[in-house]
Amino acid sequence: MTTPGNQQLPSFKKPPINEVVLGCQFEQLKEFKVTHFGDLWARLRKDFPKVEHAPPIASASGFLPEDQGTGLPWPRSWFINNTDSRLIQFQPDRFYYNWRKREKEQIYPRYPEIFSCFENYFKVFGKFVSENSLGPLKPTTWELTYTNQIPVGEVSSSKIEVFRDVHWMHDPNRFLPEPTNPAWAATFHLPNDAGVLVAKLITGKMPHEDTKIQILELAVRGPAKDRTETAMKEWFDLAREWIVRGFTDLTTNEAHGMWEREK
Known part of the structure; x- marks a missing residue:
């Protein structure tokens, strides 16, 4: 695993983010x-x-x-x-x-x-x-989730491959046809038992529309070991870093161009 060190976080002018949720579970x-x-x-x-x-x-x-x-x-x-x-x-x-x-x-x-x-x-x-x-209010778990929506038609028309690790291997000798609603998920552990990043990719449709989309959800959950304001901010900053770097790692340079990557 590459250690980012003091490298700047990746940034995009037009990220495909549709929703961000910050939260807390407590007793x-x-x-x-x-x-x-x-x-x-x-x-x-x-x-x-x-x-x-x-x-x-x-x-x-x-x-x-x-x-x-x-x-x-x-x-x-x-x-x-x-x-x-x-x-x-x-x-x-x-x-x-x-x-x-x-x-x-x-x-x-x-x-x-x-x-x-x-x-x-x-x-x-x-x-x-x-x-x-x-x-007393006793937090047990912090949560940060980013949900991205990527129109399938927009990607298909430009022939851009969006994801680095999710591919259907085309082979004329295969029995199964190409899947219509592929799904993918993976879990990654943050350092020092700070939590886990769960990445999920599914296919869906825009609400009240027929537009087909790929939905990439990146969610970090971790224990609230220290409940001070400073510790809470540090945890969310770490979770955000893992989500942003994780999103960049899971997607291709071609897709980064489509979203106008700045850093």
Whole structure:
């Protein structure tokens, strides 16, 4: 493995990023009650005036966060801004901040701005936990995910090979025809047990369209060994570095030209 040292991170003028998610898993807030959803929204409502519910996310062991009184699972709440491009996801054991490409925010705002937003709202959330005596807030896992969408037609028309490691070996003597929806996944371990990078490539379609796309998801998850603000920032900076360098490593120089690589 090549050690980057002090090399600059790769950068692209037109990266195919569609969504970025920063988040935290923590020990379930046992004293959380349904009325607390309203208090949390009151603190976020100015920036996130819309609310939706979504199915809860299970833990790695398959458990859902449950109300201690009824044993029923808690829903996941989405607090969404007016442009539909930013949202906060919350359930009593998770907190996420999302940026996603939408019509009113097509340009990726870059990692420093998104991390700053996550950091700010995570502090708001921490104050909410403290003032409602729901804590102490005990993070267990940090998460950072980048999702890239690459139109298949755009690549096919230019005859560009995008991925270095994902190829179907053409051979007239093969029994199987070329796959129509190929998928690929790999896991890479970060140094010093800081976590793992999981890379997944699938084929899909644009929402509400017939445009076929390749979806490359790069997600880093790691333990929250040190819960200080400084340690949190260091972990997310490392995760971002692995995602950016990993994306560059998995894709070809031809594709980098298409995305207008700067560094």
